[in-house]
Amino acid sequence: MTTIKKMLFASKFQELTFDALESLLDLRAAGLDHVVFLYVVERDKVAMHRGVGYQKNEEVKLKEVANIHFIEWAEQLFEQGMEVGVHIVVGTLVQQVTRAAGMEKVDLIVIGRPTRGLWEQLVSGSDISALIRRTNVPILVHKQLPSESVEKAHAFKRPLLTTDWSPAADRAQEYLMGLKGLVDEINVIHVGKEKALNSLSAMEVQGYRNTHRKKLQAVCDAFGNVGIQARPHLYVGDPYQEIERAAREWRASMIVMGCSGKGSWRERIIGSVPRFLAEKSDFSTLIVPRKQAE
C-alpha cells in the first residue's frame, strides 16, 4: 500500500495555485493528512547590492506576501481537519525543497513547472534533475491540464504509466499499485526505439511487438490482480513525443514514470525523458525516483 500522508507543496503562486492543491486532495484516500507549504524567496531578489547591502526589507515584504497567500490556503485545509505546515525561506528552490522534504519527512513533493532559462540549466543543471538526484521522494510536477482533457479534477484518477522495464519503472508500477481506490484506470505504455526496428525484418518486427505486448500485458495483469483496471499500449518513436501523444490519446490525468537519477553529466547536456516531460509536457508528471539502495 502506498501511503501519502504528508505532502510538500512548493508554490510560487503563479504556477501552482489553490486549484492545483484542491485537485490533489483526493489523496486523502491514500492517507493524506498533512500539507506543508513552501515558498522560496529567490536569493537574487534580496541579495547584496552596491550601496544598498542585503535587502532585509525586501525579504520581509516578500515573506509577508507569501504568508498572506498561505494563510488563505491553510484556513481552508485546517477547517477540513487537516494539518498544515509552512516554510517561507530565502535560498534556491532545489536546496530548500530538499531541506524541507527531509526535515518534514514528506511522502510526496509537488512543484510547478520549472521556469529557469536554458543558459542557467546548462550551467547548473535543471531543477528537476537536481531534485531527482537529491531525494528519493516521488516528485509531482503539476500543470494545468490541457482543455481537451476530460480528467481535469483528479490527477491520480487516470494516469499513464510509462515503462522501459527498468528497476525504476518497476518502482513506479509498485507505487501506483499501492494507490488502489484513488486510481480508476491506468494506461501502460512502452515506447520502442524506431532505430532498433530499422534493421529488423517484418517477422522480427512482429516478434518484437509480441514480446513487448506480452510484457505490457503482464504489467496490466499485475494491476488487475490488485483491482485496478489497466490497458497496454506499445508505441514506437521518440519517447518524449510518443508519451505525450499517448497521454492525449488516452486522456491521461498525468504521466507517471520511474527515474534512476543516474547519468547526471550526460543528462545535463542532452536532457533525459523524465526531465523533458517534467519541463515540457502539458501533463502533470509524477517522477518516482529509485530507492536509495538501488
Add this chain to the structure above:
Amino acid sequence: MPKKVLIVDDDPDVRLFNSSVVQELDHIPLEASNGEEGQQMVDREKPDLIILDVMMPLQSGIRLYRALKTDSTSADIPVIILSGITQHSFMKSQEALTAFGGSDIPAPEAYIEKPADFETLSMHIEKVIRRE
C-alpha cells in the same frame, strides 16, 4: 512572582518581540520554533502560560493546542493564540478534528490576530496570568 511564559512561533522576529514584552512584564520568556519543540518545552519546563502561533513547520499550533488540552498534565496551562489565522477558522478546525473522533476541547484563554502591538499583548498576558 515571575511566571514562565513559553512562546511558540517559527518567526524569530516575533519570538524576539514577544520575549521582550514578557520580560517587560517581569516574567520569564522561553522559546520554541515549532509545535514539536513546543511540546518538548512544555514537558520539560511546565510553563505557566503559552503564547502559541498556528502556522509552523513540523507541527501546527492547532495540533499542539489539541495535544495540550487533551493531556491532563498540560490541560490547565492557559494558552494565548497569536496568529494570522482567524479565530473562526481556528475553532472550525478544532470542531473538524472533534468530528473525526477527537475529544471536545475548550476555547483558548485569549485569541489575538497578528500583528500584536505591545499594549494588546501585554494586556492579554497580564489578564490571563491574573485569572490563573
